[in-house]
Each structure stands twice: as structure tokens, then as C-alpha cells.
Amino acid sequence: MRRRSRLLVLLAALSLVASVFAKEAVPEASDPALEARMVRITSELRCLVCQNQTIADSHADLAVDLRRQVREQLTAGRSDAEIIDYMTARYGDFVLYRPPFKGTTLLLWLGPAAMLGGGLLVLAVVLRRRSRLSPDAFEADDDDLVSPSPARDVGHA
Amino acid sequence: MKRLGFLIPLGAFLALAIVLAVGLNRDPREVPSPLIGKPAPSFSLTRLDDPQKSIALADLRGQVWMLNVWASWCVACRDEHPLLVAFSKKGLLPIYGLNYKDQRDDGSAWLMRMGNPYQASLFDNEGRVGIDFGVYGVPETFIIDKTGTIRMKHIGPLTPEVIATEIEPLLKKLNA
Numbered sequence: 001m002r003r004r005s006r007l008l009v010l011l012a013a014l015s016l017v018a019s020v021f022a023k024e025a026v027p028e029a030s031d032p033a034l035e036a037r038m039v040r041i042t043s044e045l046r047c048l049v050c051q052n053q054t055i056a057d058s059h060a061d062l063a064v065d066l067r068r069q070v071r072e073q074l075t076a077g078r079s080d081a082e083i084i085d086y087m088t089a090r091y092g093d094f095v096l097y098r099p100p101f102k103g104t105t106l107l108l109w110l111g112p113a114a115m116l117g118g119g120l121l122v123l124a125v126v127l128r129r130r131s132r133l134s135p136d137a138f139e140a141d142d143d144d145l146v147s148p149s150p151a152r153d154v155g156h157a
Numbered sequence: 158m159k160r161l162g163f164l165i166p167l168g169a170f171l172a173l174a175i176v177l178a179v180g181l182n183r184d185p186r187e188v189p190s191p192l193i194g195k196p197a198p199s200f201s202l203t204r205l206d207d208p209q210k211s212i213a214l215a216d217l218r219g220q221v222w223m224l225n226v227w228a229s230w231c232v233a234c235r236d237e238h239p240l241l242v243a244f245s246k247k248g249l250l251p252i253y254g255l256n257y258k259d260q261r262d263d264g265s266a267w268l269m270r271m272g273n274p275y276q277a278s279l280f281d282n283e284g285r286v287g288i289d290f291g292v293y294g295v296p297e298t299f300i301i302d303k304t305g306t307i308r309m310k311h312i313g314p315l316t317p318e319v320i321a322t323e324i325e326p327l328l329k330k331l332n333a
Contacts, residue, residue, distance in 0.1 A: 048293035048294070049293055049294065061258065061284075062284075062288075062293055065258075065283070065284050065285075065288060066288065069288060088191065089191060089192075090191070090192070090288065090289065090290075090291035091190075091191070091291050091293065092189060092190065092191040092291075093191075094189075
């Protein structure tokens with residue numbers, strides 16, 4: 001019982017912490033639709049200062065500036081594609097969390113599939129070669145060493 | 158051939174190990190800039206020391222010049238600065254500063270204290286020109302040729318090695 005009330009106090013304290021942090025995410029633009037579009041675009045873009053965060057997530061100065069840029073360009077009526085182009089022209093394909101499929105990214109896109117395919121191929125070759133070997137090419141299994149128990153007829157048990 | 162077949166997995170492993178070792182030794186912060194070989198983005202900014210006077214990209218055409226992005230709040234710039242001051246004394250090319258997301262007073266005071274290697278510093282308070290140059294880690298250094306094309310970008314503080322092995326050979330080539 002005491003344990004449970006302690007847990008409740010702890011949870012209450014933790015939820016307070018969450019609400020304190022939640023205050024930081026106040027939308028900066030007055031137009032919520034525009035803000036949603038901004039967040040959608042910047043969620044696809046890598047922040048170059050803290051490389052494993054998106055520009056939407058990051059609190060780095062540069063990310064704040066880039067969010068402002070995206071907001072301004074949306075207000076000016078630019079399309080999503082135009083804004084993505086604007087970013088890659090400056091920071092390269094590296095900013096895209098989904099890099100385009102082209103010559104330099106061929107290995108990135110096809111590498112994992114090629115490795116898996118290669119592994120399966122090797123496995124298939126090895127298994128086929130083994131299935132052709134005669135039984136005495138293998139070590140006997142443990143249960144082969146004891147003489148097999150006589151088959152029981154289920155119907156007459 | 159048949160007898161050496163057992164070496165194939167070893168070879169594959171070594172190849173993978175080499176690829177991964179090379180990958181580990183690369184700096185993930187050094188993102189190749191798409192701006193190299195492209196025209197420098199145009200700008201027009203006021204001088205740090207004089208809000209009445211501005212400098213535009215067009216004013217700098219016809220010469221090979223260096224753009225060094227710095228800020229008074231940037232710790233790595235402080236490390237780099239003595240080297241830049243010494244390099245500027247060689248007079249190999251004009252160096253312009255881009256005072257990035259800084260305050261006029263702070264920037265001017267910093268140059269006063271640390272020495273001023275720049276012909277002039279451009280005052281980019283909001284960091285917009287910085288964004289156009291793809292700046293993400295101050296200090297950054299660009300070399301721009303006579304036609305206004307970006308020929309080199311270095312991210313992070315300059316080192317004597319970078320100057321000797323990259324910048325000086327490039328300048329020889331550009332001025333040839």
C-alpha cells in the first residue's frame with residue numbers, strides 16, 4: 001500500500017516535469033496550418049550542428065534560423081519542393097533524412113539488399129551441396145547412436 | 158583453387174574491415190559542400206566597423222579572396238585567430254571576415270583585442286548570408302576566385318597544415 005502511494009507521488013512529480021518541458025514547444029507562427037507545414041518539412045531535414053536531430057527537433061541556433069527561413073518561404077508561397085531544393089543547394093543531400101536515389105547513393109540504397117541477397121545465395125549453395133552428400137559424410141546425431149525404439153501402433157495401445 | 162576456397166570468407170571480412178576502418182577515421186562533421194565550384198551567393202552587408210558603408214559580392218569580383226566566418230562568441234575562432242593574423246601578414250590574398258550572428262560592439266571589441274587580419278568584416282547579425290554560404294560550424298573559410306566561384310571550403314579552425322597543403326597550392330594555381 002505504501003509502495004503504491006509512493007509510486008503515485010513519483011508519477012505526479014514526473015508529470016510536473018513533463019509539463020515544465022512542454023512549455024518550450026510554443027508555436028512561433030500565428031498561423032497553425034503554416035506551422036504544421038513548417039514542422040512537416042523540417043522533420044525531413046537533418047540539423048547539421050547536432051547531426052542526429054531533425055531541424056524541427058533541434059534547439060541549436062542554426063536550426064532556429066532555418067525554421068525561420070522555412071516559415072518565411074512558406075509565407076512567400078514557395079512549394080515544399082522549392083524549400084527542399086533551397087536547403088540541399090546550401091547543405092547538400094546530407095540534410096535529407098531520405099536521400100535521393102542516384103549514382104552517389106547507390107551503395108547506400110542497394111547495399112543492405114545486396115548483402116542480404118549475397119548471404120541467402122551463399123546459404124542456398126551450402127545447403128544444396130550438403131543435401132547431395134552421402135549420409136556417412138556427417139557425424140552421427142546423438143539419438144542415432146541408441147538403437148531406434150520399435151514403432152508403436154497407436155491403435156492397439 | 159578449390160583448396161584456397163576457405164580464404165574467400167577471410168577476404169570478404171578483410172574487405173569489410175577496411176571499408177569500416179576508413180569510415181571510422183572520417184570526420185562525420187565534414188560534410189562535403191555542394192557549393193564548391195558554384196558561384197558564391199550574392200550578398201550586400203554593412204561593414205562591422207561602419208553601419209553606413211556596405212560591401213557587396215560584386216565589389217570583390219576580379220580578385221582571389223578569402224572569406225572567413227567568425228564570431229566573438231565562437232571559442233574555436235579564438236584558437237584559429239593568431240594563425241589567421243600571421244597568414245594575413247604574408248599578404249597572399251585579401252581576407253574578408255563574415256561576422257556571423259554577433260553584436261557590433263562585441264565583434265569590434267574582439268578584433269581590437271585579438272588583432273584584425275581582415276580587410277573588412279561583413280556584419281551578418283541574423284546569419285542569413287551565413288545560411289546562403291551553407292555555414293553550420295563556425296569558423297569556416299572559403300576561397301573565392303576571380304570569377305566569383307567558390308573553390309574551397311574549410312570547416313572548423315584553419316591549421317598550419319591546411320594552409321600549407323591546401324590553401325597555398327590552390328592560390329598558386331588560381332594566380333597562375
